[in-house]
Structure formats: structure tokens, C-alpha cells
Amino acid sequence: xxxxxxxxxxxxxxxxxxxxxxxxxxxxxxxxxxxxxxxxxxxxxxxxxxxxxxxxxxxxxxxxxxxxxxxxxxxxxxxxxxxxxxxxxxxxxxxxxxxxxxxxxxxxxxxxxxxxxxxxxxxxxxxxxxxxxxxxxxxxxxxxxxxxxxxxxxxxxxxxxxxxxxxxxxxxxxxxxxxxxxxxxxxxxxxxxxxxxxxxxxxxxxxxxxxxxxxxxxxxxxxxxxxxxxxxxxxx
Numbered sequence: 001x002x003x004x005x006x007x008x009x010x011x012x013x014x015x016x017x018x019x020x021x022x023x024x025x026x027x028x029x030x031x032x033x034x035x036x037x038x039x040x041x042x043x044x045x046x047x048x049x050x051x052x053x054x055x056x057x058x059x060x061x062x063x064x065x066x067x068x069x070x071x072x073x074x075x076x077x078x079x080x081x082x083x084x085x086x087x088x089x090x091x092x093x094x095x096x097x098x099x100x101x102x103x104x105x106x107x108x109x110x111x112x113x114x115x116x117x118x119x120x121x122x123x124x125x126x127x128x129x130x131x132x133x134x135x136x137x138x139x140x141x142x143x144x145x146x147x148x149x150x151x152x153x154x155x156x157x158x159x160x161x162x163x164x165x166x167x168x169x170x171x172x173x174x175x176x177x178x179x180x181x182x183x184x185x186x187x188x189x190x191x192x193x194x195x196x197x198x199x200x201x202x203x204x205x206x207x208x209x210x211x212x213x214x215x216x217x218x219x220x221x222x223x224x225x226x227x228x229x230x231x232x233x234x235x236x
Contacts, residue, residue, distance in 0.1 A: 006040055008199040009033050010048045011057075015198050018058050019130030023082040023091040025068065026050065053081065057197030059134045059205050064088050083132060120144060124221035127229055133206025135229060137163065137220045142202060145222045152202065153191035161208055161229040163220075164191065204229065 013032045017024045026046040033040050053063055063079040066088055070076040080091055118125055118140040128136045142152065147165045155162040197203055212218060217232040 006033070006037060006044060007048055009036050009040075010045055011052070011198045014049065014052055014058060015130075015136070015201065015203075017081075018061060018132045018134070019128070019136070021083060021086070021131035023080060023086055023088070025066075025078045025080055025091075027068075027078065049081075050079070052197060053079075055195070055197065057203075059132050059203060060084065060207075061132070066091065124219055126232070127218040127220045129209060129216060129218060133209055135161075135204040135209045135218060136198075136201045137204065137227065137229065139196065139198075139200050139202060141220055141222065142227055145227050146225055147227065151193055151195050154194055154204065154208065155191035156208055156211075159211060159231060161204060162191075162223075163202070163227040163229070165225070166193070 010029060010033055013029050017028070017032075022028075026049040027042065029049050030040070030042040030045040033045055052058060053061065058081060060083060061081050062084055063081050065077050066080045068076050068078045080088055082088065082091070118138040120140070120143075122138075122141055122144060125138055125141055130136065142148075142163060147163065149166060151166050153164045153166055155164065192208070194202065194204070209216065209218075212231060218229055219232045220227050220229045
């Protein structure tokens with residue numbers, strides 16, 4: 001098992017949990033990861049989960065320390081990851097005492113069924129917006145537009161988000177300082193820098209998608225050297 005494979009599976013699990021607006025701990029993530037990678041260990045997965053949170057890879061999620069029962073019998077403390085509007089009491093006693101029963105098997109299957117296939121010839125796809133408010137844009141569509149690398153720029157316009165390569169001639173390339181984690185989330189004159197927190201998806205935070213309203217129907221399509229995200233009813 002490679003570290004890259006472990007990271008990719010962990011990123012997918014966290015995306016599925018946040019997309020379903022689930023409350024979870026690193027143990028919940030570990031339990032789900034072990035379904036696909038039985039040889040993986042919680043002590044290797046937990047730091048990946050914490051690192052994703054520190055990089056804001058969970059979107060609007062916050063963390064709260066709660067009491068749990070380690071191995072079902074030993075009192076311990078753990079971080080609970082949840083949306084600000086969700087009280088920690090929603091994470092009930094059975095979940096706090098769990099051993100190895102991942103809570104999201106059915107949700108994970110449902111998510112997989114929702115994803116539209118994207119090929120190198122695709123120029124437009126529906127955009128899935130999770131219950132966490134984040135929009136998920138397939139990385140393959142970005143690559144189809146010539147947008148590659150681990151960072152992008154997102155420009156916000158009225159009812160429109162435009163995704164550009166960081167070195168695009170449409171936008172001023174990012175200063176090297178913005179590679180630093182604490183500065184990377186600062187907006188620039190060219191747009192908001194974003195990184196990938198999933199092997200095949202780009203997450204657009206709900207601070208960007210709120211303008212589309214509640215439960216929006218969005219599409220992403222290639223326009224020149226960029227990808228735009230707009231309401232599904234908008235046509236050229």
C-alpha cells in the first residue's frame with residue numbers, strides 16, 4: 001500500500017462525509033478507509049484527516065473536542081468535525097462508542113451513482129453540490145480546458161464562477177508567496193487561489209456558491225482556456 005493511495009482514499013472518504021453533511025471523527029474516516037484498504041492503520045490515517053482540516057480541505061467544517069470511548073471501553077477525547085450550524089449532540093452515543101462500523105456505506109454508494117462520467121472529450125458536466133454547500137468540479141474537465149497543476153484561480157462574477165490556470169494570460173500569475181498554506185487562502189486581484197483536496201475533484205467553497213441560492217442546479221463548461229460554473233438554465 002503506497003502513501004499516495006492511502007491519501008487518495010482518505011480524501012475521497014472525507015469528501016463523501018462532508019458532501020453528505022455528516023458529523024465524523026478521524027476514527028469514522030479510518031473505518032471507512034479500511035473497507036478498501038484493510039491493511040491501513042488508524043495511526044496513519046488520523047494525521048491525514050487533521051492535515052486536511054488544517055489546509056481547509058473540509059470547507060466550512062469546524063472541529064470540536066468531544067468525549068469518546070476508545071476501543072469501546074476507554075474514555076478518551078477526539079476531534080469531531082462538523083458544520084458550524086450542527087450541534088455536537090447530533091453525534092450520538094453509539095457513534096462515540098463505535099469500534100469498526102463505518103456510518104456511510106449507503107451514502108458512499110449514492111454519491112458514486114451521482115457522479116457523471118467525464119472523458120477527455122467532455123466540454124460540459126452537471127456540478128454536484130453537497131449538503132456542505134461546496135460544489136465539486138471534475139478535474140478531468142479542467143484538464144480538458146488545459147488547466148493543470150495543483151492550484152487554480154477562481155474569479156467570482158455575478159452568478160458565475162470562472163476557473164483559470166494560475167499561469168493563465170487572462171489572470172496575473174500567482175506570486176510565489178501564495179504557495180504558503182497560511183497565505184494561499186487570501187484573495188488576489190486575479191481571483192481566489194484554490195488547491196485540490198481530492199484526487200479527481202476541485203471543491204468550490206460555499207462562500208462562493210451561496211450566491212446561487214439553496215440547492216442550486218449548476219453546470220460546469222469549458223469557455224476558452226477557462227471553465228465556468230453557472231446555473232444550468234444559463235446558455236451561451
